[in-house]
Amino acid sequence: MAFALRKHDSEFDAPPMSDMNVTPLVDVMLVLLIVFMVAAPLMAAGVPVDLPKTQAKPLVDQKQPIAVSITGEGKLFVDQREVAADELILVLGENADSKERRIHVRGDKTIAYGKVIEVMGLINSAGYTKVALVSESASSSAQGAPPTATR
Incomplete structure (x- = not known):
């Protein structure tokens, strides 16, 4: 605690005041906050599990995804067929047997993101x-690898 003492003897001086110094308290709280911010992601990592090895092949969809392409001019294509924007859902319904069918949207890099x-x-x-x-990764365009889909 800190005390404010009188500087000289006088009848009109106020009595000593006691104030709590909160600077060390704030320093300790900030250090604890930083420690918890750093430690929180480490606690959410989950349980370490040593997974078994297998010779099974990864699961592959038998059906190819439907490709919806948007050209630089803003034209829409479903696979190779040009469609109008208002016909897009109808054409997708004709090509897809269910709503669970994968659809890959391919947009030209010059087209607006909003489109x-x-x-x-x-x-x-x-x-x-x-x-x-x-999208196409930089390494796949040089090696001729197919483009990759991201969700």
């Missing part, structure tokens, strides 16, 4: 849940 999101929202609002964006 791609608009098409994805239209597909999603029709009930299709497995919609993914297709």
Whole structure:
């Protein structure tokens, strides 16, 4: 605790005041906050498990995904067929046997981002849940590898 003492003897001086110094308290709280912020992600890592090895092949869908492409001019294509924006859901219904069919949206890099999101929202609002964006990594374009889909 800190005390404010009188500087000289005088009849009109106020009595000594006692104030609590909160600076060390704030320092300790900030250190504890930083420690918990660093330690929290480590606690959420889960239980370490040594998984067994297997010779099984990864599961593969037998059906190819439906490709919805948006060209630089804003034209829509379902696989190789050009469609209007208002016909997109009808054509997807003809090509997909269920709403669980994978749909890959391929947007030209010169097209506005909003147009791609608009098409994805239209597909999603029709009930299709497995919609993914297709991109090409820098290493795959040099080696001729196929583009990858991301969700």
